[in-house]
Amino acid sequence: MRALILRDLRLAFTGAGAALPVVFFLLVATLFPFAVGPDAALLARTGGGALWMAALLAALLPVERLVEPDRASGVLDQLAVRGVSEESIALAKLAAHWLSFGPPLMLAALPAAALMKLPQQVLARLELGLLAGTPGLAALSLMVAALTAGLRGTGALAGLLILPLAVPILIFGAGMIDPTGSEGAWKLLAAASLLLGGIAPFAAGAAIRAARD
Numbered sequence: 001m002r003a004l005i006l007r008d009l010r011l012a013f014t015g016a017g018a019a020l021p022v023v024f025f026l027l028v029a030t031l032f033p034f035a036v037g038p039d040a041a042l043l044a045r046t047g048g049g050a051l052w053m054a055a056l057l058a059a060l061l062p063v064e065r066l067v068e069p070d071r072a073s074g075v076l077d078q079l080a081v082r083g084v085s086e087e088s089i090a091l092a093k094l095a096a097h098w099l100s101f102g103p104p105l106m107l108a109a110l111p112a113a114a115l116m117k118l119p120q121q122v123l124a125r126l127e128l129g130l131l132a133g134t135p136g137l138a139a140l141s142l143m144v145a146a147l148t149a150g151l152r153g154t155g156a157l158a159g160l161l162i163l164p165l166a167v168p169i170l171i172f173g174a175g176m177i178d179p180t181g182s183e184g185a186w187k188l189l190a191a192a193s194l195l196l197g198g199i200a201p202f203a204a205g206a207a208i209r210a211a212r213d
Contacts, residue, residue, distance in 0.1 A: 008096030021058035028054035029112030047116030048177035059137040063158040066145035087205035102134035129176040136193030139200035146207035
């Protein structure tokens with residue numbers, strides 16, 4: 001398992017596409033104030049939600065590289081011959097995908113919050129929400145990547161599949177920005193993320209098995 005995670009992490013940080021999620025996240029934070037104006041109060045109210053949408057789209061960027069390259073190159077077949085279950089492969093890919101974009105997004109949220117003029121309290125709740133919610137986004141991305149492996153137009157299809165499923169995470173994540181309901185929203189966000197994380201290895205494993213066959 002450790003070897004699989006390290007392999008996927010090495011692949012995730014190889015090439016020009018490794019920094020795309022963070023660059024996209026920061027671009028949204030840079031351009032959003034131009035769209036809504038320099039009003040600090042307005043940015044503080046809406047900036048957190050915009051960053052959550054950016055985090056979702058950033059999680060979508062590597063979808064085409066999660067499963068399809070290994071399926072096309074025969075890596076999945078080789079792992080199956082060696083007795084590695086598809087669920088173990090999916091779990092390793094889930095861990096590697098989250099490590100490759102979750103912590104970097106949390107670090108990128110610091111300059112993004114400054115660009116959005118978010119108060120320190122809002123930034124703290126945003127960071128806590130990203131810590132709880134990005135594993136759920138990673139789980140959704142992995143399941144969609146496994147389901148669409150081998151199909152044409154994976155990027156567009158993945159977006160159509162993941163966006164409706166990610167609505168609860170976006171609602172609870174944005175709800176954490178409001179101090180009056182942040183505790184309840186955090187619990188619901190963590191529960192949704194935990195549920196998706198528990199389902200993802202089995203759902204993605206079954207899809208990987210079907211794609212390999």
